[in-house]
Amino acid sequence: MVTWKKKCSSCCLLAYRSDHNVTRKLNCSERMMWRYSPDSDPALRIYPVNLGDEGNYTCEIASSAGNFLFFSSLTVIVPPTVTLTWDKSRVAVCQASAGRPAADIFWIPASNHSTEEVVHHPNGTVTRVTYLDWVNSTLPTVTCLVTHPATNQTLSLDLS
Numbered sequence: 001m002v003t004w005k006k007k008c009s010s011c012c013l014l015a016y017r018s019d020h021n022v023t024r025k026l027n028c029s030e031r032m033m034w035r036y037s038p039d040s041d042p043a044l045r046i047y048p049v050n051l052g053d054e055g056n057y058t059c060e061i062a063s064s065a066g067n068f069l070f071f072s073s074l075t076v077i078v079p080p081t082v083t084l085t086w087d088k089s090r091v092a093v094c095q096a097s098a099g100r101p102a103a104d105i106f107w108i109p110a111s112n113h114s115t116e117e118v119v120h121h122p123n124g125t126v127t128r129v130t131y132l133d134w135v136n137s138t139l140p141t142v143t144c145l146v147t148h149p150a151t152n153q154t155l156s157l158d159l160s
Contacts, residue, residue: 001063002042007056014044051076051100051124076100078125079150084157092132092157094144101149102126108143134159 004014012028016038023038031050035043042061046053059070080099086092096103098121107114111132119127132142143156 001061002038003060004042004044005058005060007058011055016042046074049074049076051078077150080127080146080148082144082146082151082153082155084144084155086157086159090133090135092134092142092144092159093129094132094146094155095127095129096146096148097127098125099127099148099150100125102128103146103148104128105130106145106147107132108145109139 001018002016004012006012010027012032013024013026014028014032014034015024015026016022016034018039021039023034025032031048031053032044032046035041035045042059044057044059054074054076057072057074059072061068061070078098078100080096080103082103083095083097084092094105094107096105102118103126105116105128107130113134114130114132116131117129119129121127130144134142137159140160141156141158143154146153146155
């Protein structure tokens with residue numbers, strides 16, 4: 001017998017009993033299923049994963065060899081949407097929207113003339129925006145470097 005459980009009340013329970021070749025789902029969405037056939041590979045598959053799936057999962061296997069518990073923690077990482085724009089007041093705007101965790105933004109070349117805003121959204125994602133004033137700059141381009149566990153992006157803007 002193999003059972004997957006998410007640690008919370010009324011969360012998904014996915015079970016398979018090999019001696020009767022029976023599977024059971026309780027409070028599971030259609031996105032939660034066996035990766036392959038539970039008798040050959042009892043791995044859990046969640047596709048597509050979303051922020052609500054984050055948490056601690058337990059796999060319990062009962063067999064003639066004994067009972068075995070495996071614990072797994074799922075952390076959902078969301079890559080941000082990255083944009084680089086400018087306005088008429090000669091301010092470059094680099095934005096990393098709705099990422100989880102928050103992205104980091106760097107200007108190349110580095111500047112002391114930048115400001116930053118951070119917005120925390122109710123779903124756990126974060127938007128970071130940095131503004132770079134280039135009014136007195138003689139540089140031909142400016143580059144925004146966005147780093148995040150899911151992606152690294154470099155965007156350049158022609159200042160001429």
